[in-house]
Amino acid sequence: METAKIGEAPLAGRKRTSSQTRDHLRAVLFLLPAWVLLLVFFFGPILLTFYFAFTNMSLTGEASQQLEFVGMANFSAIFSDPNFMTSIVNTLVFLVFSALIGQQALGLILALLMNNRSRTFRRMIGALVLTGWVTPEIVVAFIFFAFFSDSGTLNTLLGTVGMEPVKWLYEYPMTSVVIANIWHGTAFSMLVYQAALGGVPKEVEEAAMIDGASAWQRLWRITLPMIKGSVVTNMVLISLQTLGLFTLIFALTGGGPGVQTETLPVFMYHQAFVSFQLGYGTAISLILLLIGMIVSMVYIRLLKVKI
Amino acid sequence: MSIWKKSLAVVLSGVLAFSLSACSSQDAAGGDASSGKVIKVAYRKFGSGNKGLENWLKSSAAEFEKAHPGVKVKLVPIQASEADFFAKMALTMKSPATAPEVVTEDTFMISSDAAAGYLEPLDRYVSGWDEWNQFFEPVQRGMKAEDGKIYGVPYSTDTRGLYYNTNIFKKAGLPVPWQPKTWEDVLAAARAIKQKVPGVTPFWANVGKATGEATTMQTFEMLLYGTKDRLYENGKWVVKSPGFLDSLKFIDQIFKSGLGPELSQVLTGQAGDIVANQMMPQEKVGIVLNGNWVPAAWKETGPAPWKEGTKVYQFAPMPTQHGEAPGHTSMSGGWALSIGAKSKEKDLGMEFIKIATNKEHQKQYSLTQGDLTPRKDVAEDPEYMNAPGTVFKQATSFLEFTHYRPGNSQYPSVSTQIQAAVEAVAIGTLTPEKAMDQFAQNVKRMVGADKTVEK
Numbered sequence: 001m002e003t004a005k006i007g008e009a010p011l012a013g014r015k016r017t018s019s020q021t022r023d024h025l026r027a028v029l030f031l032l033p034a035w036v037l038l039l040v041f042f043f044g045p046i047l048l049t050f051y052f053a054f055t056n057m058s059l060t061g062e063a064s065q066q067l068e069f070v071g072m073a074n075f076s077a078i079f080s081d082p083n084f085m086t087s088i089v090n091t092l093v094f095l096v097f098s099a100l101i102g103q104q105a106l107g108l109i110l111a112l113l114m115n116n117r118s119r120t121f122r123r124m125i126g127a128l129v130l131t132g133w134v135t136p137e138i139v140v141a142f143i144f145f146a147f148f149s150d151s152g153t154l155n156t157l158l159g160t161v162g163m164e165p166v167k168w169l170y171e172y173p174m175t176s177v178v179i180a181n182i183w184h185g186t187a188f189s190m191l192v193y194q195a196a197l198g199g200v201p202k203e204v205e206e207a208a209m210i211d212g213a214s215a216w217q218r219l220w221r222i223t224l225p226m227i228k229g230s231v232v233t234n235m236v237l238i239s240l241q242t243l244g245l246f247t248l249i250f251a252l253t254g255g256g257p258g259v260q261t262e263t264l265p266v267f268m269y270h271q272a273f274v275s276f277q278l279g280y281g282t283a284i285s286l287i288l289l290l291i292g293m294i295v296s297m298v299y300i301r302l303l304k305v306k307i
Numbered sequence: 308m309s310i311w312k313k314s315l316a317v318v319l320s321g322v323l324a325f326s327l328s329a330c331s332s333q334d335a336a337g338g339d340a341s342s343g344k345v346i347k348v349a350y351r352k353f354g355s356g357n358k359g360l361e362n363w364l365k366s367s368a369a370e371f372e373k374a375h376p377g378v379k380v381k382l383v384p385i386q387a388s389e390a391d392f393f394a395k396m397a398l399t400m401k402s403p404a405t406a407p408e409v410v411t412e413d414t415f416m417i418s419s420d421a422a423a424g425y426l427e428p429l430d431r432y433v434s435g436w437d438e439w440n441q442f443f444e445p446v447q448r449g450m451k452a453e454d455g456k457i458y459g460v461p462y463s464t465d466t467r468g469l470y471y472n473t474n475i476f477k478k479a480g481l482p483v484p485w486q487p488k489t490w491e492d493v494l495a496a497a498r499a500i501k502q503k504v505p506g507v508t509p510f511w512a513n514v515g516k517a518t519g520e521a522t523t524m525q526t527f528e529m530l531l532y533g534t535k536d537r538l539y540e541n542g543k544w545v546v547k548s549p550g551f552l553d554s555l556k557f558i559d560q561i562f563k564s565g566l567g568p569e570l571s572q573v574l575t576g577q578a579g580d581i582v583a584n585q586m587m588p589q590e591k592v593g594i595v596l597n598g599n600w601v602p603a604a605w606k607e608t609g610p611a612p613w614k615e616g617t618k619v620y621q622f623a624p625m626p627t628q629h630g631e632a633p634g635h636t637s638m639s640g641g642w643a644l645s646i647g648a649k650s651k652e653k654d655l656g657m658e659f660i661k662i663a664t665n666k667e668h669q670k671q672y673s674l675t676q677g678d679l680t681p682r683k684d685v686a687e688d689p690e691y692m693n694a695p696g697t698v699f700k701q702a703t704s705f706l707e708f709t710h711y712r713p714g715n716s717q718y719p720s721v722s723t724q725i726q727a728a729v730e731a732v733a734i735g736t737l738t739p740e741k742a743m744d745q746f747a748q749n750v751k752r753m754v755g756a757d758k759t760v761e762k
């Protein structure tokens with residue numbers, strides 16, 4: 001391809017344009033299947049979601065036959081639903097502790113510790129951390145259920161040092177799901193930061209060291225600003241992922257006890273598929289989408305990065 | 308080189324698109340119709356609890372296939388907790404590609420699923436069916452949706468009451484046989500057990516959202532219908548009432564005073580299995596508020612064989628709140644076989660239903676699954692009435708004062724709000740008053756404030 005273009009370059013203008021249109025046509029032709037698939041399976045559902053959010057759609061009963069447009073009724077109901085506010089707070093707590101503090105900080109620390117270490121060390125630690133990442137969410141849920149349950153690993157360990165068993169999933173449900181999610185997701189942040197740190201030129205750090213900068217100053221003034229782009233990308237990615245997390249929480253606590261771990265996706269599932277209110281559930285999903293967008297914009301603004 | 312890459316991309320995307328369309332067309336074919344016709348029978352499968360149901364459907368299918376050569380019956384088990392089952396079933400019935408000919412319907416879903424157009428009216432089938440009048444009249448009435456049409460043939464009914472452990476009661480100095488007259492009697496017995504028999508859960512009832520309708524019916528409605536108030540009256544949902552509040556307060560008292568089970572045991576979807584297969588056979592629980600089917604778990608073929616089960620745990624009627632007439636209360640529901648409105652072989656589906664609900668198969672079902680029979684001729688059968696290891700006799704006597712759930716298409720949605728209120732009170736995150744407020748608010752949103760009333 002490249003060689004052919006170079007060869008064509010000195011030819012007359014008219015010929016070039018016709019070959020360009022042909023290239024364009026070809027590109028469109030090749031993109032067409034992808035576009036069709038995107039339209040049918042991606043944009044279609046999104047448009048439908050917008051529509052259903054303003055209807056009384058239901059999974060059973062009269063409303064499932066006669067779809068009615070109800071305007072803003074779903075949204076005004078959502079904002080007066082006390083469980084909605086609870087689930088917003090739960091979602092934010094979960095986001096801050098498991099994604100921002102947990103995965104982000106832990107991932108960065110791991111990457112920093114592994115930076116400039118021997119290859120064997122990096123490989124061993126990397127493999128260990130990656131175990132969490134490659135384990136499917138539902139399996140992670142089972143592992144942590146076995147870990148936290150009444151006669152589970154954690155309580156057995158506590159028992160050997162003479163401590164009373166604790167009902168982790170009932171007394172500390174949010175802490176439990178946060179820990180499970182940190183275990184599952186940290187590897188991703190670690191990989192992103194490892195790649196980013198690898199791109200920081202050694203000379204800059206060495207120069208700072210010669211100028212007498214402490215390790216902390218070097219991290220804060222040199223390293224972090226240089227990987228700012230990766231920090232933001234990582235924050236956006238793991239935030240969106242955490243906002244939409246469903247399987248882990250649903251399988252581990254089912255949103256319970258009560259509504260103590262009911263984050264927005266679990267709340268949406270309960271409304272749409274347990275209480276059969278599809279329209280209401282869809283409206284909640286739109287709000288979730290909106291929150292994801294806002295959170296991403298805030299990060300980008302705060303750190304003044306262009307993506 | 309580049310041409311190769313391009314053609315590879317084209318081929319790959321073509322394969323992808325083709326495989327996607329292939330998936331959907333395969334679904335539309337509806338199973339392996341290699342020769343002749345296939346009817347699908349969908350039912351809920353869970354834990355260890357319903358082997359009796361599965362065996363009954365299998366033997367009915369065998370008889371059906373013998374009577375209709377060339378027609379195959381495909382059993383479609385739906386693995387789900389009670390709370391998730393109805394959504395899965397609704398999604399299956401929504402599309403002609405997946406709609407099963409025959410489905411097991413919990414009777415509280417009939418109005419709602421009929422209104423949704425998922426179920427086929429059976430009037431034209433049962434009008435000419437000489438066995439239809441073998442079914443008890445109140446159970447028959449439960450098959451009708453709000454449009455007055457019949458949407459199912461019942462295969463089970465039930466009542467609910469209090470199981471109490473006679474050994475534990477004796478240790479606690481409580482009378483056997485036990486005949487509680489008021490809610491206070493029940494609480495007093497539970498307190499006595501807590502005080503005198505350590506290591507035993509005094510009182511057990513479903514209180515989780517995961518146990519779905521069981522929480523609403525076995526626990527909340529067993530309390531509410533023992534007060535002066537009801538859930539649905541004159542076409543309106545009673546979203547606030549003294550009886551509603553007192554029912555939640557009863558649950559609050561049980562858990563606040565440490566009379567209830569561990570939350571980790573009772574809030575899971577397996578709560579029913581845990582109490583019937585473990586806690587009761589190990590005699591670790593004093594009083595259990597539950598349905599008549601529990602002893603089926605202790606049959607020789609059941610998950611927790613226990614010969615003395617129904618001697619150790621006896622079945623007493625649930626008292627009304629302050630002993631108001633008629634003194635006792637119970638709730639009845641049951642299950643029915645219905646026909647999917649969007650299925651193809653409806654006539655064959657009905658033939659299957661007729662075989663599955665005939666006297667012989669009905670008796671087999673009741674005896675193995677432990678449900679009460681909806682058929683008069685089975686109920687009179689001595690083999691049924693005196694079946695060892697069941698509580699059929701007492702349970703049938705509860706039919707005198709039993710109640711049925713509102714046959715309203717909004718009931719399933721309202722029921723999930725009751726479950727949320729009960730769980731919140733049981734774990735102590737909401738006071739009974741607050742939980743009732745939230746219930747009222749949510750139900751008003753779901754059904755419209757004009758269809759609710761506060762007392």
